[in-house]
Amino acid sequence: MTIKVMLADDHKIVREGLRKLLEKYPDIQVIAEAEDGRKAMQFCKELLPDVLIMDIAMPGLNGIEATRQIVAENQGIKVIALSMHSDRRFVMEMLKAGALGYLLKDCAFEEMVQAIRSVTRNRTYLSPMLTDTVIKDYVRLFSKNEFSVFSILTPREREVLQLLSEGKTTRQIAIDLKVSVKTVETYRQRIMDKLGIYSIAGLTKYAIREGLTSPEK
Amino acid sequence: MTIKVMLADDHKIVREGLRKLLEKYPDIQVIAEAEDGRKAMQFCKELLPDVLIMDIAMPGLNGIEATRQIVAENQGIKVIALSMHSDRRFVMEMLKAGALGYLLKDCAFEEMVQAIRSVTRNRTYLSPMLTDTVIKDYVRLFSKNEFSVFSILTPREREVLQLLSEGKTTRQIAIDLKVSVKTVETYRQRIMDKLGIYSIAGLTKYAIREGLTSPEK
DNA sequence: CAAGAAATCAGGATTTTCCCGATTGTGTAT
DNA sequence: ATACACAATCGGGAAAATCCTGATTTCTTG
Numbered sequence: 001m002t003i004k005v006m007l008a009d010d011h012k013i014v015r016e017g018l019r020k021l022l023e024k025y026p027d028i029q030v031i032a033e034a035e036d037g038r039k040a041m042q043f044c045k046e047l048l049p050d051v052l053i054m055d056i057a058m059p060g061l062n063g064i065e066a067t068r069q070i071v072a073e074n075q076g077i078k079v080i081a082l083s084m085h086s087d088r089r090f091v092m093e094m095l096k097a098g099a100l101g102y103l104l105k106d107c108a109f110e111e112m113v114q115a116i117r118s119v120t121r122n123r124t125y126l127s128p129m130l131t132d133t134v135i136k137d138y139v140r141l142f143s144k145n146e147f148s149v150f151s152i153l154t155p156r157e158r159e160v161l162q163l164l165s166e167g168k169t170t171r172q173i174a175i176d177l178k179v180s181v182k183t184v185e186t187y188r189q190r191i192m193d194k195l196g197i198y199s200i201a202g203l204t205k206y207a208i209r210e211g212l213t214s215p216e217k
Numbered sequence: 218m219t220i221k222v223m224l225a226d227d228h229k230i231v232r233e234g235l236r237k238l239l240e241k242y243p244d245i246q247v248i249a250e251a252e253d254g255r256k257a258m259q260f261c262k263e264l265l266p267d268v269l270i271m272d273i274a275m276p277g278l279n280g281i282e283a284t285r286q287i288v289a290e291n292q293g294i295k296v297i298a299l300s301m302h303s304d305r306r307f308v309m310e311m312l313k314a315g316a317l318g319y320l321l322k323d324c325a326f327e328e329m330v331q332a333i334r335s336v337t338r339n340r341t342y343l344s345p346m347l348t349d350t351v352i353k354d355y356v357r358l359f360s361k362n363e364f365s366v367f368s369i370l371t372p373r374e375r376e377v378l379q380l381l382s383e384g385k386t387t388r389q390i391a392i393d394l395k396v397s398v399k400t401v402e403t404y405r406q407r408i409m410d411k412l413g414i415y416s417i418a419g420l421t422k423y424a425i426r427e428g429l430t431s432p433e434k
Numbered sequence: 435c436a437a438g439a440a441a442t443c444a445g446g447a448t449t450t451t452c453c454c455g456a457t458t459g460t461g462t463a464t
Numbered sequence: 465a466t467a468c469a470c471a472a473t474c475g476g477g478a479a480a481a482t483c484c485t486g487a488t489t490t491c492t493t494g
Contacts (some may be wrong), residue, residue, distance in 0.1 A: 167416030
């Protein structure tokens, strides 16, 4: 019984590299690649992978939101986050979103295999660099310190904020999310009211600071 | 004959500190403080300082553009840049804009006094950490490698871009710059066409990368 | 179950943007 | 000296986005 793995990362080269590396393991089979969160959601429903390796920083729909939705919609799927950041907030949010594993991009490749096997057996896996402290931090920070974008905005609002900060127009966002323009307008308004920031430029900077979008491109 | 100095920095505390430090020198007199580039321009015309200590990162009108305009309008005024950045591009642009001195914010205070006296005698002054390499780089980079915002956009366009990336509306920018809304629209359009970036979010990120605005606030 | 949060949409007035075009001044090249 | 590019400035008019004020539905949770 092979483990069906899907890769979600916006860099083609990364996906190809991982695929190549994973090929050597007969019990693991890469069945698909997705270049952003939305594609990942789509493919998940169609292909039912066992494990999803998910990058966090991706255009359109980032890994955290995508994970939240994928885990909600596909019971049994195991998500492993793959990120450059050891930032507590990312780890925490990813785990809250339902990821079972969290790998740092500079980890040894063997770790990934180990992680895949772990989550398949319904166990969690964190990069050693994270484990200890993170688990503690996670619990401790859970209740207080809730001033990040993740506590202020709803998931849908965060999605819209990310899209806005990627330069999408209201109309385009409406199409992407398959809702009406009016709905998107409402979200923007709510986001602005909640954050007290009334310009796209300001929202963009906020999104950059909170890691919802990258300052590049 | 005392040297009349004006301070332009967006942080009140910095201005106050410098003023206090400069007080000890009987040949130097701080006659005014400005909290942004535009105020600096205004005061310069009214108060005719001999030396202007100019921070680079300031809201509204940054130190580089301000210097460019001040030097053009007030012959004889000596501008000394004061910056956290030793980034070549800043130094180069500041010198091209007409500054005679460039101080790093982590320099010893005595350097500032020395710089003030230097420029008063029509000589340049650069923080020792910069001198050598910078002068060479400056000359070398002058002609080629012109792909920064400073070569692509006109001064006016850069001003508008900065204001846009600070969250100002077209209307507000028109008021700030005392031109019509239509003019500002044209600038925005031109900026977008030149950069190939057609969203405020994208422009904001570009401005951040080029140092025209800060990612904070 | 009631209350609140989240997601969704609409109408209509007001602004902004977008896509054309135009004028004026200032250098710079021929 | 004349032409020519470039910078700065402004306008008209159609299209799109915003703002403001609701409103409905679903879901969770005490």
